[in-house]
Amino acid sequence: MVAPLSWYLFLGAALFGIGFFGVLARRNAVAVLMGVELMLNAVNINILAFWRFVRPDDPTGQIFSIFVLAVAAAEAAVGLALIISIYRTRRTVNIDEIDLLKH
């Protein structure tokens, strides 16, 4: 118990906010995905902080954060494949220009 629970939660909140900024403010689709990864990391910090401080005897917290890890990997794999596929046909990864459905 190095630091109180709230410190970890503040850290998670700050990381989540930064990731949120990255997702909404970046032009490049790959950078948007990096923002998503930051948010998932923030989520994992919170899960593990609650696991350590509230229910350390129960492995549920750790198991869920491993599931988050798996989901993050699947998300990155498919998301980046989508970006590559769009890049092939449209020659761009700028999300402002990827607006086929609008027209």
Place this chain on the structure above:
Amino acid sequence: MLDQYGLIGVLAIIAFLFPFVGVGIAWMLRPKRPDPIKKSTYECGIETIGDAWVQFRAQYYLIALIFVIFDIEVIFLFPFAVAFEQVGLFAVFEAILFVVILAGGLIYAWKKNALEWQ
């Protein structure tokens, strides 16, 4: 448990500083006479055309992709292996199902020639 990681933390700092210290000593000893020819990119003596951002093939991405999926699988199997003595026969079949489903992915990649390096 945290005491065990104390040494790793200290070692991390020392292991990170060690190469820098070496480079620092070398910086004091070595000659420093750069010129544009020395600093140019080494490409078999030919003038470099453009920068190094050549277009890469999707094959690299496919390999990385299959690697990511199997890496996750390994991460799931390591705790299972540690808990192996404490679980029943049925649990083993659950783990086998897990592996077999992902082996299906490998077979798919094989059939789609994603494993070929053309």
Place this chain on the structure above:
Amino acid sequence: MNIDLRVIGEAFHQFLINIGLTSGQASLIDWIFGALILLVIFIVLAILLIWFERKLAGRVQDRLGPNRVGPFGLIQPIADTLKLFTKEDITPAGADRITFNLAPTLAVFSIVMAFAVIPFADKVIGTDINVGVVYLMAFASVSSMSLLMAGWASNNKYALLGGFRVVAQLMSYEIPMAFAMLLPVLLAGTMRMNGLVEAQGQFFGLGWNIWIMPAAFIIYLTTALAEGERAPFDLLEAESEIVAGYNIEYSGLKFAWFYLAFFMNTWVLSAVATTLFLGGWQGPFVSQVPALGVVYFLGKTIIMFVIFAWIRATFPRLRIDQMMSFCWKVLVPMVLVLFLLTAIILKLGLPTIAVWLLILLSNVAVFVIALWLLGKGLEKSKWASKRLFTPEIPRL
């Protein structure tokens, strides 16, 4: 003669407390000393092994190897180090300076970090964490990231291509390697490095994993060659194809760091092979004289190292398509089947000897079937047809 080597560390800790430090400060000083000792071991091993491998490669290729500086050329590595320190260090014009300088540092860093969990003898280990095996995988990832950084930061097409190639190779071979490391963990029920060694202590050496699961050991050996970027898997430095790979633009000491990391990586891989498959520090009389463990461990590791060096000195290089196909189409299916068979056999509830015999049998069967299928596949595959020619042998 019953010396527990840990006693020295505890006596030192007690001494620090006696001279008036708090327990926390004493631990900190302990850690600093421990880390420095590990670093010194790293440097000494590097110097000795570089000399040793050069001498060995010389003998294999029917030449003398280093023999001028000092007796048997023993001082040669030190002379080389001095030379490297005084060499001019060029950062190419278009390079990304910070990344360019960080990459060799990270490469050395990741290898030194691996030393923290290598069990030199019973209780002579940097720190015996619960996740030793995955910890090693983690720093292997850091090392491959450093190569990618080096390739990108050099602003050179060959370097970038070399970096990408080597990372693709390291990633591919990490999967069978991780599974080969999983099998001893499955048998021992722990990921602690010392726990893995202790689990192999039964029946005077018959409990070593190399006897129980030879196929897993061979797969580990093959992947270790690839992870160590050694011949026949040294595609990253294929001069004929991509000049020199990711480190083409590096010179002076920074190049030396890459070389050092590459070199010591082989030693770490041999040490891990010893720990996981060759019984680590186990050997005769080791329970009476724990200090013998260091001798056994280093001896076995040197044997593994000689095997790696020998293969490097004799084998030609593979093509990248052959290498990738071999990993994903031969090694990965093999380890998956081995994992399934071993898990089932371990849960049958048989006596230990029967379990071991069955695992051995399954290993041999998987290995033979894999070789047979590989032979069948090669007969009709395009690998063979691509290079179908008979070289003309000149008559003397």
Place this chain on the structure above:
Amino acid sequence: MALQILFLIVAILTLGSAIGTVIARNLFHAALFLIGTFAGVAFFYVLLQAEFLAVSQVVVYIGAIATLIIFAIMLTRSVMGREAGALNQWAGIVAVASALIIAALIWLFTIVKFDVNPQPVPDDAIAQIGKGFVSTYVIPFEVVSILLLVALIGAIMLARERHQ
């Protein structure tokens, strides 16, 4: 006390690295900052005594996901000179919104009191994770394998170069 100072230093480094990720112009630098953030987060996992998660974080995020991202950056690099700036026109508004979200979350975490349970982590925590996979959480465990399979198939279909 010393560890708390260490906590703060690493927290500042991690958050700074995260900010670097979202504002760096060069995508490769953004990816390197992202790796730095992952490493910092792994440090906090160690502090939280989730050692398996800490090493898995390095193996999966730095070893696999970051590499995947760098490969994707190389595959989709934009043509020279078309990089119009990293952030879009709403960046200012989004920055304010993010700051509000962070402030709201911090406010929430200060007013809500959680009952902290100061138990030690059991020694066999890793074995418990393994047991959890095949007992309580067996359905999610199998679903994850199907998720990974589907992700693999989908991503291969999307990313494969089609040969005529």
